[in-house]
Amino acid sequence: MDLGIDDRTAVVTGGAGRIGRADCKTLADEGANVVVLDVDADGASTVADEINEEADGGDALALECDLTDREDVAASMEAVREEFGGVDILVNNAAMVDARSRIADYDDDVWERDVEINLTGTYNISREVFPRMCERGWGRVINMSSMAGWYGGFGQLSYSATKSAMIGLGRTMALEGAQSGVTSNVIAPNIVVSDFAELSPEALRENVDPYFARIAEATPMRHLGTEQDVADMVAYLSSERASYVTGQVVGVTGGVDLFSF
Numbered sequence: 001m002d003l004g005i006d007d008r009t010a011v012v013t014g015g016a017g018r019i020g021r022a023d024c025k026t027l028a029d030e031g032a033n034v035v036v037l038d039v040d041a042d043g044a045s046t047v048a049d050e051i052n053e054e055a056d057g058g059d060a061l062a063l064e065c066d067l068t069d070r071e072d073v074a075a076s077m078e079a080v081r082e083e084f085g086g087v088d089i090l091v092n093n094a095a096m097v098d099a100r101s102r103i104a105d106y107d108d109d110v111w112e113r114d115v116e117i118n119l120t121g122t123y124n125i126s127r128e129v130f131p132r133m134c135e136r137g138w139g140r141v142i143n144m145s146s147m148a149g150w151y152g153g154f155g156q157l158s159y160s161a162t163k164s165a166m167i168g169l170g171r172t173m174a175l176e177g178a179q180s181g182v183t184s185n186v187i188a189p190n191i192v193v194s195d196f197a198e199l200s201p202e203a204l205r206e207n208v209d210p211y212f213a214r215i216a217e218a219t220p221m222r223h224l225g226t227e228q229d230v231a232d233m234v235a236y237l238s239s240e241r242a243s244y245v246t247g248q249v250v251g252v253t254g255g256v257d258l259f260s261f
Helices: 018-029 041-052 070-084 108-136 147-151 157-180 201-207 210-218 227-237
Strands: 009-013 033-038 060-064 089-092 139-144 182-189 249-252
Touching: 009 018, 009 070, 009 108, 018 033, 018 041, 018 089, 018 227, 033 041, 033 070, 041 060, 060 070, 070 108, 089 108, 108 139, 108 157, 108 182, 139 157, 139 227, 147 157, 147 182, 147 249, 157 182, 182 227, 201 210, 227 249
Parallel strands: 009 033, 009 089, 033 060, 089 139, 139 182, 182 249
Antiparallel strands: none
């Protein structure tokens, strides 16, 4: 299926991470030029080099950027405009997800860090890119939320709160961009780790993490997902084929959000 994004330019924040890398490579495979944006310069370069070594597909550019620094964000997006002419697709993927603690014991510094990176960082780059998409008359914004953002996450206070806010931010951009050819959607994945996706709940409990095991047990498909499952949805929502899809929260969940008994 031709997704119609040949020569479009995509910026993927957190592009050096697991899901970001899959997003970058999938969009490039579909013909888009990809900006691998990450605070991890070496990781971003590695992903961009992997893409550029492929014979087919779009080109990749690695950019080191601190999303919490608005001047850095503005300079980075100016570099993208100089290289590719503008941003057509923005995948807001960067986030911190390493805290597990009940609210009574929550670390204030972790809360402030996660709000600054997960939410304000997304706001900073969206504010830089989204108005220009509207001016140009075409654009795709995809915010990466989470099942924790949809339903809450025990011990994940700052993560679930910021991921919930990503839904409101994405839907607001959908309203503002609707008459300008710009769509904005939100993806809410289950746990996606390719290395663990084929493991049974029992194997996850024994060898990986009891938390992952409980999630797999609650998932009707009885296994976790992969980064590619998310990247394929990113590619679709970035495409011409999804021109009438906006303001939606799309679960990539294996059915974990379904009521089952």
